[in-house]
Every structure is written in C-alpha cells, then in structure tokens.
Ligand code: FES
C-alpha cells in the first residue's frame with residue numbers, strides 16, 4: 001500500500017483534524033474497547049460514574065499490558081462484573097494498577113507510599129456527538145482548529161437518527177477517498193447519475209461539491225429517483241457531510257480515519273427527515289429512513305468496490321474534463337503540514353472550479369482549474 005510519503009502530502013504521517021474512532025453504541029456495555037488508529041493502540045471506555053468517554057494510550061507503563069484488550073480470565077475483570085472499568089478509571093488486568101480518566105495511576109493495591117509521577121498514560125481529547133466518538137488529532141499538539149462534527153437535525157424529532165454502517169478497513173491511503181470529492185467523471189459510470197450541474201469549491205478547512213441530476217441507485221421504493229441535489233462538504237480531512245434533497249431530505253455522513261499509514265476505517269450513516277412529513281418521526285418513518293440509508297450505502301459501495309482493488313493514484317492522467325483533482329490534493333496537504341504553512345496551500349487552491357463542458361451549480365464565477 002502507498003504511504004503519505006508516496007503521495008508527497010507533507011511532513012506529518014497522519015493529518016490534523018477530527019476523526020471518528022467509534023460508534024457510541026460500541027460503548028453500551030461497561031467493557032473497554034481496544035482500538036487502533038493513526039498507527040497507535042488505544043483503550044477506549046465509558047466511565048461508569050460520569051458516563052463520559054475516555055481515550056487512553058493502550059499500554060500500561062508498568063509492564064506494557066494492553067488496558068483494554070479482551071480479557072475473560074483476570075480476577076480484576078471477573079470481580080469487576082466482566083469489566084476492568086472502575087468508576088471513571090480503568091484497572092490494568094495484570095497487576096491491578098488503576099488509571100484515572102486523566103491517565104494518571106491513582107491506585108496500586110499492593111504498594112504503600114507514593115506512586116511515581118511517571119506511572120501515567122496519555123489521555124486524549126474526545127467528544128461524543130452524532131452517535132459517534134471523535135478524537136481531535138494534531139501532530140503539533142494544538143487545540144481544535146474548528147468545531148467537532150454536529151448537526152442541528154440530530155436533536156430535531158422530525159428527523160430519524162442514523163445507525164452507523166460499519167464498512168471496515170479499506171487498504172488504501174485516505175487520499176484515494178478524498179479524490180472522490182471532485183470526481184465529476186465517475187458520477188455517471190459508477191452511480192448512474194445524469195449530472196445536470198456540477199461544481200467544486202475549496203475554502204479553508206472545507207472542500208465542497210455541489211451537483212444535481214437524476215440517480216439510478218439512490219431511488220425510492222418504486223425504483224424512481226427525482227432530481228437529486230447534493231451539497232457535499234468535507235469538514236477537515238476525515239468527515240464528509242452531504243445534504244441531500246430529492247426523494248427525501250437527508251444528511252449523509254461518511255467518515256474515514258487512518259489506521260496505519262496507507263489504510264483507513266470507514267463508516268457511513270444517513271439522517272432522514274420524516275418521509276411521512278410528521279413533526280415527530282413515527283415507526284413507518286424509521287422503516288422508510290432505514291431503507292433510504294440502505295440505498296445510500298449501496299451508492300457508496302459502488303465507490304468502495306473500486307477502491308478495494310485499485311492501485312494507488314500517485315500520478316494520475318487527468319484531463320480538463322475531469323474535476324479539479326490537483327486542487328483537491330493541494331487543499332488536502334494543509335492537514336499534513338504545520339498550521340503556519342496552511343495559507344500557502346490555500347492560496348493555491350481556494351475558489352470555484354467547474355470541469356470543462358459542465359454546467360456550474362451556482363452562478364458564481366469559476367476559477368480555471
Ligand atoms: S502491567 Fe499493568 S499493572 Fe502491571
């Protein structure tokens with residue numbers, strides 16, 4: 001698999017941004033979750049006292065036991081009712097050292113006296129929102145540059161909340177996924193869209209695609225699609241949110257998080273406004289919304305199948321009738337380099353782009369790609 005270096009993206013192996021690290025439903029039990037992202041192992045759990053989610057580096061500083069790997073035999077776990085999460089802390093299954101949500105060891109049962117200050121693991125900033133757990137990752141250690149993903153529709157009773165589709169690990173560098181935001185030429189052959197209008201815009205940490213046209217996959221129960229409008233926005237490098245209007249009003253989210261340098265974990269979800277037009281979504285609304293999410297997942301699976309088997313596009317043979325791939329790749333570089341260099345990349349990519357021969361979505365003046 002090709003790496004960040006191969007794509008010449010910048011000095012950091014993993015980009016700056018908000019990344020999804022779990023479906024909140026995975027933390028419905030008291031068991032901790034072993035997760036691996038950004039080339040690192042973590043222990044993720046929900047505190048039993050506060051209900052807050054905690055993310056710690058996985059390995060106990062004592063003798064490097066994984067704090068959250070499945071364990072069914074240690075008395076730490078057995079006596080804890082099947083879990084080593086204790087209060088808002090977590091106890092290592094090996095010698096029972098306990099770590100607080102701040103990552104500091106606060107109890108060693110067989111030791112009296114002070115606990116060494118080095119007996120700690122890193123605690124990472126995480127947020128729960130939209131039914132998911134999000135990590136802010138910044139190789140420079142800075143505060144979040146933009147807000148974590150959220151949507152006003154999530155708390156509106158007229159909208160049916162999503163359940164995540166877990167699409168698993170894709171053995172491709174995330175660059176291959178990002179390219180999709182400006183891939184005008186694939187919309188007809190892959191998705192069966194008859195694109196009527198199309199444009200891209202790059203602005204700050206957002207990469208935007210606006211398009212409309214009939215669609216052969218995202219259809220209603222009768223197999224018919226009205227004109228589908230999609231306004232799709234990357235919020236940083238790992239979170240795509242698309243506002244759909246057509247058959248139903250819906251918001252699609254696709255998130256991808258680097259696992260190793262050259263692979264990503266991918267989720268898909270769809271929030272749907274009451275298909276029956278109710279102020280509070282009903283059971284039939286939920287059934288229709290789930291069916292529509294499945295159509296949306298099938299549309300995404302059309303991309304995914306190609307990505308699963310393609311080679312890395314390190315030097316694409318792009319033509320003027322393609323979308324602005326090179327601009328999107330410059331936009332993406334801002335996250336792989338120090339924040340001090342961000343402006344340099346934005347100056348080279350911000351603006352509107354319309355592929356040769358396409359009709360722009362808005363009446364804004366396009367920039368030549
Ligand atoms: S390895 Fe964790 S307490 Fe000993």
Ligand SMILES: [Fe+2]
Nearest residue numbers: 180186190303
């Ligand atoms: Fe696609």
